[in-house]
Amino acid sequence: MTTRPPDATPTPRGLAGCAARAAGMVWRAAPAHVLGYMATTLVGAVTPVALAWLTKAVLDGLAHGRATALLGLAVTIAVVTTVAAAAAHATEYLRAEVDRRAALRAKDELFAAVTRFTGLAPFESPAFLDRLRLAQQSAGNPGRLVDTATSTARSAVTVAGFVGSLVVISPTFTVLVLLSAVPALLIELRMSRQRVAMLWRIGPAERREMFYAQLMSTADAAKEIRLFGLGDFLRLRMLAELRTANAARRRMGRREFAVQASLSALSAGLVGAGLVWTILAAGRGELGVGDVAMFVAAAAGVQAALNVMVSAGVMAYEQLLTFHHHVAVVSAGRDLPAPRDPGSLPALRRGIELRDVWFRYSDDHPWVLRGVDLFIPHGRTVALVGRNGAGKSTLVKLLCRFYEPTRGAILWDGVDIRDVPPETLRSRIGAVFQDFVAYELTAADNIAVGDLSAVRDRARIERAAREAGVHDAVAALPRGYETLLSREFDPDQEADSDADPEAGLDVDPDLDLDVDPDLGPDVDGTPAPGSGSGRGPASDGPGPGVLLSGGQWQRLALARAFLRCDQDLMILDEPSAGLDPEAEHEIHTRLARLRSGRTSVVISHRLGAVREADRIVVLTDGRVTEEGTHASLLADDGTYARLFTRQAAGYRDDVQPTGAAR
Numbered sequence: 001m002t003t004r005p006p007d008a009t010p011t012p013r014g015l016a017g018c019a020a021r022a023a024g025m026v027w028r029a030a031p032a033h034v035l036g037y038m039a040t041t042l043v044g045a046v047t048p049v050a051l052a053w054l055t056k057a058v059l060d061g062l063a064h065g066r067a068t069a070l071l072g073l074a075v076t077i078a079v080v081t082t083v084a085a086a087a088a089h090a091t092e093y094l095r096a097e098v099d100r101r102a103a104l105r106a107k108d109e110l111f112a113a114v115t116r117f118t119g120l121a122p123f124e125s126p127a128f129l130d131r132l133r134l135a136q137q138s139a140g141n142p143g144r145l146v147d148t149a150t151s152t153a154r155s156a157v158t159v160a161g162f163v164g165s166l167v168v169i170s171p172t173f174t175v176l177v178l179l180s181a182v183p184a185l186l187i188e189l190r191m192s193r194q195r196v197a198m199l200w201r202i203g204p205a206e207r208r209e210m211f212y213a214q215l216m217s218t219a220d221a222a223k224e225i226r227l228f229g230l231g232d233f234l235r236l237r238m239l240a241e242l243r244t245a246n247a248a249r250r251r252m253g254r255r256e257f258a259v260q261a262s263l264s265a266l267s268a269g270l271v272g273a274g275l276v277w278t279i280l281a282a283g284r285g286e287l288g289v290g291d292v293a294m295f296v297a298a299a300a301g302v303q304a305a306l307n308v309m310v311s312a313g314v315m316a317y318e319q320l321l322t323f324h325h326h327v328a329v330v331s332a333g334r335d336l337p338a339p340r341d342p343g344s345l346p347a348l349r350r351g352i353e354l355r356d357v358w359f360r361y362s363d364d365h366p367w368v369l370r371g372v373d374l375f376i377p378h379g380r381t382v383a384l385v386g387r388n389g390a391g392k393s394t395l396v397k398l399l400c401r402f403y404e405p406t407r408g409a410i411l412w413d414g415v416d417i418r419d420v421p422p423e424t425l426r427s428r429i430g431a432v433f434q435d436f437v438a439y440e441l442t443a444a445d446n447i448a449v450g451d452l453s454a455v456r457d458r459a460r461i462e463r464a465a466r467e468a469g470v471h472d473a474v475a476a477l478p479r480g481y482e483t484l485l486s487r488e489f490d491p492d493q494e495a496d497s498d499a500d501p502e503a504g505l506d507v508d509p510d511l512d513l514d515v516d517p518d519l520g521p522d523v524d525g526t527p528a529p530g531s532g533s534g535r536g537p538a539s540d541g542p543g544p545g546v547l548l549s550g551g552q553w554q555r556l557a558l559a560r561a562f563l564r565c566d567q568d569l570m571i572l573d574e575p576s577a578g579l580d581p582e583a584e585h586e587i588h589t590r591l592a593r594l595r596s597g598r599t600s601v602v603i604s605h606r607l608g609a610v611r612e613a614d615r616i617v618v619l620t621d622g623r624v625t626e627e628g629t630h631a632s633l634l635a636d637d638g639t640y641a642r643l644f645t646r647q648a649a650g651y652r653d654d655v656q657p658t659g660a661a662r
């Protein structure tokens with residue numbers, strides 16, 4: 001495994017901040033349950049001490065022949081034992097509920113933060129993704145922090161109770177037992193720091209292992225894995241990553257074993273010595289039988305409680321070290337600099353100008369755009385063409401401000417797009433990306449994601465589908481627009497949100513989850529609109545999830561864009577890549593009609609599809625090398641003319657490619 005820079009361990013102050021934050025989050029998530037949990041935990045802490053004292057009283061009573069008191073003592077012991085057992089069960093239930101509620105809140109907080117990132121760079125940073133994975137682990141069980149903190153407190157109460165008992169018998173021995181916990185605590189704390197550092201180091205291996213596992217279990221990769229016979233190759237790579245991670249965990253486990261075995265031997269030695277001393281003292285008549293019984297119970301109790309206290313304290317420390325990844329993600333600053341004017345962006349009137357735009361994905365990457373000067377006039381269609389890797393998609397990503405130009409500026413009617421909030425800019429842009437997402441949602445939802453205001457508006461969704469020429473195909477699906485476009489999820493369970501209303505949003509208004517009621521299942525378990533529920537004539541009865549063809553998916557992605565067709569700027573990055581020639585022609589005709597008089601940027605390698613554009617721009621190695629109309633560029637006989645005639649020659653063998661010798 002390659003060495004990896006250690007993650008900075010948070011300062012004690014930073015850890016205290018994490019602890020306060022975790023405690024606040026858990027408290028807000030489930031205040032009543034936390035209180036109940038603490039109460040039952042306290043009961044669990046005092047009952048062993050009470051039982052030890054009651055046992056001593058019974059034994060002393062027997063030794064001194066005070067039989068009359070024994071009945072009362074026996075009943076009290078029975079009651080205390082029953083209370084202890086009930087408290088243990090209640091504690092377990094309350095602990096689990098605190099965990100569930102706190103995990104809900106932590107996940108909400110984490111993913112709200114993740115979706116707040118406005119650019120794409122964080123999702124291309126391995127260090128961030130490692131941190132996010134640890135944060136997700138920590139968000140899965142923030143309640144454990146309370147759990148371990150409470151265990152520590154409970155053990156402290158038990159220790160205090162037994163120490164009071166031990167002190168009566170032997171102050172020296174009591175001090176020795178307590179002191180024996182100090183090195184244990186320090187050693188365990190050091191080890192937990194090492195454990196968290198180890199988790200950070202093996203993060204990349206564990207993420208790769210997950211990547212291989214997912215690859216082998218998803219339908220997307222199943223074809224190639226089978227055709228190319230990649231199963232063993234991927235499995236062995238997955239196991240290699242797992243072995244790497246296991247080796248690091250094993251080294252840590254062995255170290256822990258050695259240390260803990262030594263500490264246990266030390267404790268056992270101390271208790272043994274104390275027991276010998278007590279028995280000798282009882283033999284000399286200095287201590288009674290009850291004292292011996294008390295010593296045995298107290299020494300074992302103190303040792304056990306100290307062990308729990310140390311390991312729970314250490315676990316809490318370790319959880320805080322992991323939780324600091326959660327805090328780091330949640331409180332991360334903006335990934336893109338704050339806009340100077342948080343106000344609105346006026347509708348486009350003149351056009352968009354790229355002024356000497358240079359861009360590279362990071363300082364370690366080569367330049368992708370090298371001084372691009374380009375004007376996209378309002379109401380016109382500009383086509384970007386060029387060879388693979390020329391920088392066309394990168395340019396449109398900059399237009400959407402997924403990244404910022406490394407140098408130069410992009411101006412929207414003269415306003416630098418860095419000066420307005422990205423959401424404002426994006427609300428004015430519609431797009432079909434080359435690598436659009438095929439969501440495992442219903443057909444209706446797959447279109448509505450283009451504009452969530454249409455999620456309940458079936459008429460709008462159908463209109464967009466008709467524009468994209470996919471309505472008939474969708475209507476013919478087993479559940480029409482409600483058909484789940486996935487074979488990986490059960491369509492009948494998809495709508496069956498069995499969310500526990502107890503843990504839902506209505507019961508706990510303080511949870512303050514920022515959820516659009518349009519987008520999720522209702523808290524009473526009623527399916528959300530468009531989430532595969534049994535609505536509409538086509539949705540009666542169960543139906544299977546289905547997969548669409550590549551071209552049908554492409555049209556669905558286009559339907560998303562048609563939902564936002566009146567946006568100021570439409571970006572179409574290979575909008576017809578998966579379509580047959582007739583469909584391509586039909587779609588481009590519709591797009592041209594719908595976008596007429598509006599501003600568009602179209603990228604396509606099928607040059608026949610962009611020849612009608614008002615302006616065609618050729619990008620070569622990140623530079624604008626040609627610009628003009630189809631006719632003027634053909635007349636110039638440059639790169640565009642060469643690409644166009646080569647492509648045309650592929651369709652008609654009576655067309656000779658120009659510049660073939662170049």
Ligand SMILES: Nc1ncnc2c1ncn2[C@@H]1O[C@H](COP(=O)(O)OP(=O)(O)OP(=O)(O)O)[C@@H](O)[C@H]1O
Nearest residue numbers: 124361365368386387388389390391392393394395
């Ligand atoms: N997220 C990224 N991180 C690093 N490099 C990238 C990233 N995306 C693209 N690149 C690189 O930037 C260059 C331009 O890629 P881009 O996708 O913009 O080209 P393109 O002109 O759209 O190509 P194509 O016609 O093949 O779609 C390529 O060399 C590519 O490797």
